[in-house]
Amino acid sequence: MKKLSFAKACCTLFVAGIALSIHAPAQTFTALQDFPNSSPTAGLIQGADGNFYSTLAGGEIGFEGSVYKITPGGTLTTLFNFCSNGCSDGDFPFGPLVLGTNGYFYGTTEQGGTADLGNVYNVTAAGTESNVYSFCTTTSCDDGAYPSGPLIQVGGYLYGSTTSTLYKVTLGGALTTLYNFCPTSTSCNQNGPPYPSGLIQGEDGNFYGVTSKGGGDNYGTVFKITPAGTLTTLHSFSGSDGANPAGTLVQGRGGYFYGMTYAGGRGSGSECADIGSCGTIFRISSGGTFATLHNFDGTDGSNPYAGLALATDGNFYGTTDLGGGNGTNAGTIFELSPGGRLTTLYNFCSQSFCLDGTNPQTPLMQATNGTLYGTTAQGGTQTNGTFFSLSMGLAPFVGTIPTSGRAGVQVTILGNGLTGTTSVTFNGTAASFTVVSDTEITATVPTGATTGTVQVTTPSGTLASNVEFRVPH
Secondary structure (H helix, E strand, C coil): CCCCCCCCCCCCCCCCCEEEECCCCCCEEEEEEECCCCCECCCCEECCCCCEEEEECCCECCECCEEEEECCCCCEEEEEECCECEHHHCECCCCCCEECCCCCEEEEECECCCCCCCEEEEECCCCCEEEEEECCCCCCCCCCCCCCCCCEEECCEEEEECCCEEEEEECCCCEEEEEECCCCCCCCCCCCCCCECCCEECCCCCEEEEECCCCCCCCCEEEEECCCCCEEEEEECCECCEEEEEEEEEECCCCCEEEEEEECCCCCCCCCCECCECCEEEEECCCCCEEEEEECCECCEECCCCCCEECCCCCEEEEECECCCCCCCCCEEEEECCCCCEEEEEECCCCHHHCCCECCCCCCEECCCCCEEEECCECCCCCCCEEEEEECCCCCCEEEECCECCCCCEEEEECCCCCCCCEEEECCEEECEEEEECCEEEEECCCCCCCECEEEEECCEEEEECCCEECCC
C-alpha cells in the first residue's frame, strides 16, 4: 500500500493560532489550525458557503485520504474518508477540488476506482461522494492512469490529466482523451511518462500546461493544446533555464503565462534539494517567447512545489518547499511582481518547535475576503502541517463560477457580505440576480454583455470580480 514519506518535525506544545506581524504593517501571518491525521497535498478552494475545501492524501495504513472543510478561522471538519466502503470510491486524493457549476465538488484520486488506477469523483458539501469515472478499465488502458493534477470546468466538461494523457469528461462521466503522450507501449519506456500538470484555459480559448519530464533533455516542457486536441510544445527546459516544472500555470494581466520549476536554474545554495538545482520562476507567451524571471538560491527559498497565485493587486504569490533566510530550510512565502522582482514575505519555522509549519507544498489561494490562505506539509503541534493565512491588506472582491459564458448562462457569484445586494452588472450591463446567502448570488449573463468585470453593489460598497468574465463572440 502506498504511503506518504513526509519526515516528521518534533514538537509537543499546543497552540490555537499564532499571529505574527512581518516586515510591513499590512502583512500579517497567522497559523490557524494543525492537521491531526495526515499532511495536506492539495490546494484550497472556496465553496459557495464561504468556507474552504480540499483533500488529505492519507499516509497511514487504513487511512487512504479524505475530503475536508475548513473555515476561514480554522475550524476543521472531515467530510468524507476514502476507502470507507472498499476503494472503488477512490484512494489517495492528491488532486485538489474544483467547484462545478452544478454545486458539486469534483476531484481525482491517484489510486482506487474500479481498476485501482484512479478515478474522477464528486462530493457534496455535506460529504456524499460518488465515483464519476474510473481510469484504465479497458485492456489497452489508453485513457490513462494515476490522475493527480487539478481539474478545471469549461462548459459542460471537466479537463484534467493523468501521468500520460490529457482528457475531458462530462459531469456525468463520459470521458474523451484529448492527447496521449505515450501512444504506444514503447514510446515512453526510456524516460517514463511525462507527468503533465493540470490545464488552464488561456484568454485565446486554448489550454496550457507543463510536463515535469519529457522534452529534448527530459527536464520538462510547456505546451499548448487546442480544444480539439492539437498539441504544440512551446518550450523544452534545458536545466539552466529550469527543470521539472511544478504546479499549474497562471495567466497574468498582460497575457503572459507564469510558472515555476522545482529544480534547475542558475542559483545555488546549501539549502537547495541539490546544490545548483534550486528552481526558477519563468514567463512565457502563447507563442513560446520564454524568459527566466528569477533563479532561487536558497536564501530566498528553493525548490517550489506548487504554482503561483495571481492576486487582485496584480502581483503573484507563491511558496517554496525549502530554503529561507532563517537557517531552518523550512520554506518561504514570497511575492513576485509581473516584471520579476521577488520579495520574501515569510520564512517558515520562525516559531519555537515550528508551530507555524514547515515545507509548504500547495499553492496559495486568495479568498474573496482579500486574504491569502495556504497549508504546509509538516510542522504544527501534530507535525502533519498547518493551515495559515497571510493578510496583505488587499480589498475583498467577488469570484464567478464559471468565468466565461454566453447570454442566458447562469453564473454563481461568490463573495462576502452579499446580503442586501442591489445590483449586479457584467461589464456595465445590468443582470437579473438572486441573493442565495451572504456568500452566494446567482445571476444570469444579460443580453448585450461583453467581456469585462462583474460588479456587485452591496450595502457596504461595490465589489468587482478578481478576473474578467469572458463572453465568447
